[in-house]
Amino acid sequence: MVNLYLFYFLSFLAIFCALMVIISRNPVNSVLFLILTFFAIAGHYVLLNAQFLAAVHIIVYAGAIMVLFLYVIMMMNFNKESEPSKTFVSQVVATIAGGILLITLTGALRITDMQIASGHPCECTGLVQNLGRVLFGSFLLPFEVSSLLFLAAMTGVVLLGKKNTNNT
Amino acid sequence: MQLIHNISINMYLLLSTVLFCIGVFGVLLRRNAIIIFMSVELMLNAVNLLMVAFSSFLGDTQGQVFVFFIMAVAAAEVAVGLAILTMIYRNTGSVDIESLNKLKH
Numbered sequence: 001m002v003n004l005y006l007f008y009f010l011s012f013l014a015i016f017c018a019l020m021v022i023i024s025r026n027p028v029n030s031v032l033f034l035i036l037t038f039f040a041i042a043g044h045y046v047l048l049n050a051q052f053l054a055a056v057h058i059i060v061y062a063g064a065i066m067v068l069f070l071y072v073i074m075m076m077n078f079n080k081e082s083e084p085s086k087t088f089v090s091q092v093v094a095t096i097a098g099g100i101l102l103i104t105l106t107g108a109l110r111i112t113d114m115q116i117a118s119g120h121p122c123e124c125t126g127l128v129q130n131l132g133r134v135l136f137g138s139f140l141l142p143f144e145v146s147s148l149l150f151l152a153a154m155t156g157v158v159l160l161g162k163k164n165t166n167n168t
Numbered sequence: 169m170q171l172i173h174n175i176s177i178n179m180y181l182l183l184s185t186v187l188f189c190i191g192v193f194g195v196l197l198r199r200n201a202i203i204i205f206m207s208v209e210l211m212l213n214a215v216n217l218l219m220v221a222f223s224s225f226l227g228d229t230q231g232q233v234f235v236f237f238i239m240a241v242a243a244a245e246v247a248v249g250l251a252i253l254t255m256i257y258r259n260t261g262s263v264d265i266e267s268l269n270k271l272k273h
Contacts, residue, residue, distance in 0.1 A: 139230075
């Protein structure tokens with residue numbers, strides 16, 4: 001029963017912080033609320049017996065990506081006054097479009113018959129032992145290719161971030 | 169330790185749908201390119217959460233390995249995207265998407 005309350009609390013926290021990311025005027029506040037959302041999602045991972053992914057999620061998202069966001073935002077010197085906002089008509093249209101998407105998806109999921117809803121979840125899928133066996137077994141080639149992706153991304157970032165000395 | 173005994177998959181479906189729609193809403197609502205980027209991250213995480221939920225309920229480890237790969241690709245994507253935004257800010261002095269609709273300056 002405690003799990004159910006924990007689930008509701010984490011869900012409420014995630015949705016509330018996600019809404020605050022969108023609503024708040026100050027970009028730094030948006031980043032901080034996004035970090036809270038990611039921690040709530042990591043809590044959901046723990047509830048789902050995916051402990052390794054919860055740790056990786058906190059390290060990669062809250063640790064690396066959000067620091068990158070915060071660093072870039074502080075470098076760009078944003079504040080509440082310079083924050084651009086759309087016209088009222090555009091905001092109303094965006095709200096209606098988002099609401100219609102939510103209603104459509106929820107309605108589609110409601111009439112879908114989930115056969116696995118009554119299945120008994122396995123407790124051992126998220127452990128490092130089982131994940132590592134799959135990752136370094138059948139997924140060894142994608143794992144190595146992802147390192148190539150990181151090399152390409154790093155080269156691209158260095159090339160993009162370099163200051164153009166010969167102004168054309 | 170049976171942690172997800174009394175939580176059904178439908179609740180995770182609903183939560184992921186709501187988070188994804190908030191992400192879409194953010195992309196439509198805001199003009200600051202960095203906030204739009206954060207909304208995209210939110211959508212990615214909603215899908216990740218659903219994938220972990222299905223993987224856990226089905227007892228299949230491969231779904232969590234895919235989430236691991238999605239995280240790796242998202243990290244590379246954020247690095248490249250923020251580098252592009254920094255370059256745009258250096259060249260034009262703003263990251264307002266309404267002022268970036270000409271593809272040149």
